[in-house]
Amino acid sequence: MPVRPPLFADRAFSAVTALLIVNVSAFVLQEHLGRLWPDPVNWLLVVAVIVPTLVLCRRVQTDPASTPVVRRYWLTVRIGTSLFVVVAGLRILFEAGAGAWLLPVSVALHLLGGIVLTGPLVGLPFSACSRARKVGVWLDLGTLTSAAGLLIWHFVASGQFADGRVTGPRVLAAAVIMGAGLNGVYLAAKVVLAGVDSFTRRGLYWIGASALIGGLGSAISFLHPHQPDGNLLMLVLPCAAYAAALGARMQVVDTAAGARPQRASRGYSLMPYVAIGTVDAMVAYDNIWGAGNGLLIDAVAVVLTTIVVIRQLIAFRQNDALLARIGVQEKRFRYEATHDMLTGLANRSLFTERVTAAVSGAGPDTLISIVLIDLDDFKLVNDTLGHATGDALLVHVAERMREAVRSADTVARLGGDEFAILFEGVEGSDVEQALTRIAAALVEPALVDGEPMTVKASFGVVDGRGGDDAGDLLRQADIAMYEAKDRGDGGYERYRPGMEARGAENSRRAAALRVALLEDQLVVYFQPVVTLPDGRITGAEALVRWQHPAEGLLGPGAFIEAAEQTGLIVPLGAWVLRAATREAATWPGEQSVSVNVSARQLREPGFPSLVAAALTESGLPARRLTVEITESVAVGGGATMENLRGLRDLGVRLSLDDFGTGASTLTLLATCPVHQIKLDRSFVPDGRPDAIADAVAQMARAFGLEAVAEGVETAEQAARLTRLGYEKAQGFHFARPMPAAELRARLTTTVAVP
Template structure:
């Protein structure tokens, strides 16, 4: 807000202030010294005060910073105030002997001017917005005007009939006195209680003061039209005009400063109580002194009592409504503090409270089961389909969980994709049944935000009893959940002593693996892929090993799980891809290299671009690279499908690894853009039935795919696979995984192509 300009820095305002002081001084001089000049001179002084006021009103009316409503209002003030200039002129002319008829005309014009000035103030809206509050304000105004009417009647209007004579003029005089006085009081109160945003509040208050001065002053001057030394209007009109001038000046000053209007403070609600106190004093005065208006005073007192009763009833109702709203808000705040706003489930705070209460209230033999649940690969949903779909999936999961448990069980969302369930007094077998129902329900395909989805989750379970430490139980459930998640196949894991040590070992292993990637402790071994039955090498599969500085050469079983859990599988897979393509670029002929890709890698945005960069860096043609994926990865949908198509567009070959162990379906083979399928080693014939191996070979031929058998360890297996139609194989019978240098040496002597 800018600084306000000085109030008296306006010449017109300085002029009207000086003229008011002169007018008051001259009026008081005549009161003490007698008439010093003809009465028309007094009316000329009134005109001299009103004219600068009109100038100030005109400035507000034309102020571009004021709103149209404000400008229209001040135009009305100018028009009404101009009428009082005419009133003063008529009174001056009457004093000069121009005609007695000018006085009645001036009275009529006086009333019209008052009506013109009254209209805009009557139209001001109340600050109260609700119907009940508006009714309360009207009752307050009724109280105030009733008390004011009693005072004006008792001390002013009733004096017209003090001698008992009733004439038309006296009735008219009484009506004018009552009307002018009540109008002034009402308008002043209306301004105080008004709620307008366009007017400067200080300026509006002075407009109310102008109305009060003009109304009460006009009533008094009509009561005593001929003071010994002149008409009281010569003092009332300049004061009313000056209050209007002050309001106009403050409107301009506050508008220029950008002052924001303020709503009326609560202290103004004391006005009706002041009115009631005044009437009570009138009652006491009547009882002590006795007056001719006793009946009226008592009647007004009774009426005000009735108004106060109604006003209090309304206030009680408003208070009840306010308390009800506060109660609703309090419940809402309490709910929001203890519940998850997305799913409506209990949040972490409420779940912890209920676990603490459960172990505190339960007996030593009462079983308490806590289950922590984490959705597998939920981040991929957010990254590929957006957070809106992710939120919809969380709501779907929450509904499925609540449907699978009792109403007495507490289901909570702890944050992100982590949920929890508290079972009290439920046998371990029943808990397992509930978790089985939840897992099955989440695996049922559901349309979530327009996307068909299934969810796999990992459950960590811990059983406790009354008196156990709630914090320890939650920590143990968390350890069990991460143990279940480490398996990578969903399902649940029940906490067992010693799991902490395994968790610590996984963390240590993950930290060491991160160092291994940075310090090039990893090496790539290669296992040849050969033709059947001749055994000619057509390529090799890249297999990562860790040359641990203390533990020696480690196979993937020692560190892949840790890499999957921590997300290190992505940089690890990238390292293997680049190392394998660099090595294969130096192989002779059209030998291919196969690289395994994890689900996390294939869901990464831009994965085909990463593969293209590795091919460009090594110089290996795309047709000589085979990316191997598992069946569970192939059905991932979303970004996975897009990335698979992107690899095909590069010219990279795709292979379904461990075929037969996952969700193998004809639909998968028809929709997934693969070039070959690899029979899992568990289905390689070893003296037993070969139905699965035969079926896989037939499917490969039906879809025009290459069929490769892995895990071939004996000559008999190689012969049987050849008979089933397999054209390629790999396994210990042909060659074990070997370092790159050994493979290069073998390629110089072996039959390749």
């Protein structure tokens, strides 16, 4: 944080302070003791105060931290103050008897210097504020200036026209006096009321003080030009110069300390009321003692009252406008606090509030249904098409949902791709029809951000009645929604008692799986892959097993679902990859190892680097590793496709597993960089027509891919697959999954195919 420099660290400011003390002391002493030295010496003291002031003004003007407005102002102050040095010099010559003509010249230069110093203050821009605020400031300035003008005129009239004689010189003198006094009051009031950007608060206030001292002091000195032993200007000019010097020093000090620029004062100010009080006092004085200016005083009082009334009307209007803005902002803040800004739907907070209100305000026979909705594979949209398209899709989904329900139903976006609907007083069959309409509307192709898209969603439904706990209903709807999502068919699931048990079991299983990864409880089994028709083992598929300390050896069906839901599939898959490549590196010949990779793994940035590291660590050549993916993974696009290309660039072979059960298309075979397709076990010939198996084999030949069949359980199936043109196969007919040591012992053997 910037540190404010000491005020008197500047030598010029210390000097001007000391010289002012000498000047004021000398003036006071001469007023009481009589003249101590000739008048030229007094004017030399005036010059001695003004010259260091010029130095301080120059420092502000050349300060790199000063803004252009500040620099221009202090340049003008230097010019105006320099004129007063000339005025003091002419007075020195005049007092020394150099010539009577020097006095009117000095007076003219005095007025010119005042005009020069007034110009920049009059032209200083107000800080940023509304038009009404500026009008209010000008009215306040008018009030103060009018009251000050009346006071000054009172003294001018008593001094210049007390004998009733009105002459040209007296009128000119009165005009000069009025102008100087009003100028000082106006400038000081403007500084206090309005505030100016770029000037620090303390610096600006001392600028106003300098204007007030110079203006009023000059007026008073013109009214009473001769004191018993000196001229009042010998006190006014040094004091005004010192105030300017103090303003210059404050500007430099506060700017260095990082002080804020001076801003406009608060809308409420006591100054106009002080002015009115002063005029009222003069009215009372005139009525009691008969000062002789009754008409003028009354006129000014009327003018000031009118100005103040106008000022109050403007203030009332400002207050009304402010209250209106506050009302609009309050509505906007309330809306933003309860609605989703992207879709315009209710947010989680408002939805929870309405669910709570529904269950607390409904009767025990009133049916309430809550639906939680999660979009399937929405992350793929963000990863492949970008977040802008993802946001556009969310807006599209929100519109389709609103169109499919009643206006009385609450549709909300809870966050991300999760939505919710509250139905009140609707039968279960009507809720199901609404969900069917929503599902049909989402899968209907639509152009979203220039992309033709369809969406599948999973719905979790819970029915409640008045008096139920809102938190329990929301939790149960969430459980049902995850049940529907696990099915993977984009449908809905209604909550049933006992569903929590499955979720709790998955949570417990995931926690135990974390421990298994840390304590090395996992093992890899291998199922051989053989050639057709000779039955030679060419490799094996790696299959993970869990050697549970209490439950024994567990297959993947017991823990893969929990790993997928919790994200543990990523470290689990990495462990299997390293274990499988280490084992395959010990095999003789060119036998390859196949490793299954999940969609979550393939979306991870840098997945090919992870595979490359495993190959390097194990020493297994890339050509002996096959990465197996499902068709749904292959159509992921974006990061998934980039990682697949990266794997192929490494020399790793790619295989489409469970072919025929997912999005099998010719386009997929043409665009996905795979080497092999594996016919799903459900299409292996088993006394039924083998048209699908035959078609898959023909597609593989057409695209130059290797055709492999899995799930072969009989010799007859193996023979038919051989006739269809399949090159490799695996299944219980050839061998069941086995530990690594057992596989090593069988690698050099053959398996009878017939």
